[in-house]
Amino acid sequence: MHHAMTLQERSAARAAELPxxxxxxxxxxxxxxxxxxxxxxxxxxxxxxxxxxxxxxxPADVVSLRVAHREITPGYHMNKMHWITLHPGGGLATELVDDLVTESYLLVVQGLPARHRPVDPETFRRTLPRS
Known part of the structure; x- marks a missing residue:
């Protein structure tokens, strides 16, 4: 993570970019x-x-994310199967934080009625730059 931006600042910046x-x-x-x-x-x-x-x-990614990154734990005050908590500490790459915020957004968009979706989740995923 870039030292000039905190974990919360980075995730907020990425969220602000999402339609x-x-x-x-x-x-x-x-x-x-x-x-x-x-x-x-x-x-x-x-x-x-x-x-x-x-x-x-x-849910298919929750356990592997927690195993791979000590800064990722079960969702604080949330359903542990569907939510994760990111902790500061410098071990999470900016690209990973951006990807996790984007994936969270798209999981929620997928659950919305089609007429209320600001983007098509599959099209949006395909247009994302790959790191």
Whole structure:
């Protein structure tokens, strides 16, 4: 991760680039929420002592992501099968953070009725640059 940008700043910057993404603040607590089509795809908060990012993830990828990266743990206050938490620490590449934010967004977009989708998830995936 580039040292000039924190994990939360990087994930927020990527989320802001996604069509139809909206940032809101929860009315209770210190949670920032990003939604698409009214559904949450990313949350940011501070766990005791550290700012974290919580993302939706494909259940098929959740365990392997946690095994491969010590900075990725089960979703904080979320369904552990469908959500992951990213922790700061410098071990996550910027490209991985961008990919995880994008994938979380697309998983939520896929669940929206077709008429409410800001993008076609499959077309959008194919147009993403590959690292």
């Amino acid at each position: 139809g993404a909206e940032r809101t603040q929860q009315s209770t607590g210190d949670w920032e929420t990003w939604k698409v089509g009214g559904k949450v795809f990313m949350l940011q908060t501070a766990m005791p002592g550290e700012p974290v990012v919580i993302l939706k993830a494909d």
